[in-house]
Amino acid sequence: MTEIDGKLAVVTGAASGIGRGTAIALAKRGARLAITDLDRAGLAETAARIEALGAKVTTYLVDVADRDAVYAFAQEIETSHGGADIVVNNAGVAQIARVDELTYDDFEWVMNIDFWGMVYGSKAFLPQLQAKGGGHIVNVSSIFGLIAVPTQAAYNSAKFAIRGFTEALRHEMKGTDIQISCVHPGGIKTNIVRNARFLQSTQATVREDAASGFDKIARTTPERAGETIADGIARNKPRILIGFDAKLVDWLQRLMPVSYGKIMFRRESSVLTGQPESKQQGA
Template sequence: MLLAKKGCHLALSDIDENSLKDIAIDLRDYPVRVTTHVVNVSRRDEVYRYADQCVKEHGQVNLIMNNAGVGLGETVDAMSYENFEWLMNINFWGVVYGTKAFLPYLKQSGDGHVINISSIFGIIGVPTQSAYNAAKFAVRGFTESLREELDIERSRVSATCVHPGGVKTNIARNSRMGDMGNIAPGSKEEITELFDRIARSTPEQAANAILHAVRKNRRRVLIGNDATILDAGQRLMPAGYQWPLEAFFRMRQGRQKMSSQSSQ
């Protein structure tokens, strides 16, 4: 929406065709060209076909935002390879495919930018989030390396890695909740409700922060006060930040146990 307000032509992709139709309706009053593409970012051929279609329909590409993501709550011990691969194929390989498919076109345009969405969980590790952490740490390293390469080449294409904290999206609702043992007890509904309660940033705030970072050619951008605080804690205590997290989860364990006992 923010890009449309600024007069940018848009090529939108999603795995959900209905969501694309709804967004296209919301954008129909803006004097910009909008195309929609149903894409599964975990499939490389679909992402490359999408890139080709964008150039064919719009003439050139100046900005690519790799934003698709899913969540998984599961301990390392219990986690199935199927769940791990499902998340990595979307959260990490989707970013790789999107970057590599569009990078040649961005360079051809003479002025472009790659925006890859990591997470504050790409900076700190969190119990039951090992797969998500692995993907988001990987996105961070991949994007920082890409940025360095582009700068060394003195390319007119650049890259920014984005680390949001809690943003009010549907990621928790679209997540898979596996076996979290007694580390993070609670149903998917309870965890989704907790996420909705602690997610403070809106998508509009996130979009503004990201586009500001692109204009300033920032290497990294944090979204939300929660991300800023957690990032600062990791910088001050690169390993020690884990102790408060462990204490928090133990406290939740205790509360859940007391709640279960009182209900019996």
């Protein structure tokens, strides 16, 4: 069991969605929160909800893609709070384009936030956990870290890499009191698609169709996702699957490790690209 009550939990990307849900769920279990994001107003809203629960919270504007900023933030947490006990590397963005259309600029944008942001957060805080002799690092991957999907090459690359990094770190921490969890959410009703980058040529209606299509298939609320992550932390679960869809994808990937696409893609990619299924290629 990881003790949450009274511990200092850092959550990145906490101004919205899963990060907000996780910060609130940890606060309900007695954690003190240090929450970060780029979205000042959203962060203030999360902080207000945490304070309404009677829990302590501090907010920090940190770009997780900025290595120096993440290390400066970790130093601040060390100085002001005596170091972190629980670190949830959650901040993330999505990008929607086929590989032949994907620009390097967009690819690097996703990798810098989703992958490198997670690496910086893990490496900057690990020494604090090691000095304390325990703690928990939680890295948020996706079901797209278990299966790959057309139009998601950049996001898939980041999320598979998060899983690889996190599982390697978990093996390295074996025999210590530092727990490592990798989270694979299914569809969670958040702003992820609404905030995603599409091709510059993409019409606004395609973006809106994709976002509202995603809202229809994303069945889990961010609050429930946060509760599942907090439960997973408390129970030291190395792999935290969120939602029935995530369990289904995990099972399907084991059953059909190469040919899962025959069953999976058409619906998923049409939602993400906003195109009717008949226009989808590949799969």
